[in-house]
Amino acid sequence: MTVADAIKRYLTEVPPTKRPASAACDARHSKPLTQRLGKYSLAALTPEIIAKYRDERLAGLDRKDAKGRPDPRPRSPNTVRLDLALLGHMFNTEIKEWGIGLLHNPVQSIRRPAPPPGRERRLTPKEEQQLLDAVAAHSNPMLSWIVRIALETGMRSSEITTLR
Known part of the structure; x- marks a missing residue:
C-alpha cells in the first residue's frame, strides 16, 4: 500500500468521526503529504525520508508564487507539526486498527518543530x-x-x- 492510498483511506474513515473543523484541517494537511510522500510504500517510508520532508516544508521549498515559480518563504513550525501529527496518527491507525503489518510508526522517530509561542496581543x-x-x-x-x-x-x- 502506498502512502497516497493510506491517506485516502484514512480521510474516508477517520475524519468523519471528528468535528467538521478537524476534518477540514486533516484534508488540508493531507495534500502536501500526498504530493511529496504519496509515491512511497508504507514499508519504505523511513524516519530519514520524513525528516527530509519536515526540513523542506520548514524551509518553504515546496512553495510556489502566483506564476508557479519557486517562492521559498519559510513555513510556520506549527503547520509542519500538524502535517506530521496527521501522518503519525495515520500510521498509528493503520498499525492498531487496520492490521497493516508495520512494526513501528516512523514519525515517532523524528523530532517535531517546537511549537510557536502563544499570542499576547491585546486591543489598543x-x-x-x-x-x-x-x-x-x-x-x-x-x-x-x-x-x-x-x-x-x-x-x-x-x-x-x-x-x-
Whole structure:
C-alpha cells in the first residue's frame, strides 16, 4: 500500500468521526503529504525520508508564487507539526486498527518543530472603541453583551461560539 492510498483511506474513515473543523484541517494537511510522500510504500517510508520532508516544508521549498515559480518563504513550525501529527496518527491507525503489518510508526522517530509561542496581543483602547461602536450599530443587541464579555475575559473566538 502506498502512502497516497493510506491517506485516502484514512480521510474516508477517520475524519468523519471528528468535528467538521478537524476534518477540514486533516484534508488540508493531507495534500502536501500526498504530493511529496504519496509515491512511497508504507514499508519504505523511513524516519530519514520524513525528516527530509519536515526540513523542506520548514524551509518553504515546496512553495510556489502566483506564476508557479519557486517562492521559498519559510513555513510556520506549527503547520509542519500538524502535517506530521496527521501522518503519525495515520500510521498509528493503520498499525492498531487496520492490521497493516508495520512494526513501528516512523514519525515517532523524528523530532517535531517546537511549537510557536502563544499570542499576547491585546486591543489598543482605540481599537476597542472602534469595535464597541461597530457592535453597538449592529441589529442584534445580544452581540454587544457577548463582545463585552469576550473583551473582559480575554476569550478567543472559538470560545465565543460556544456561548451562542
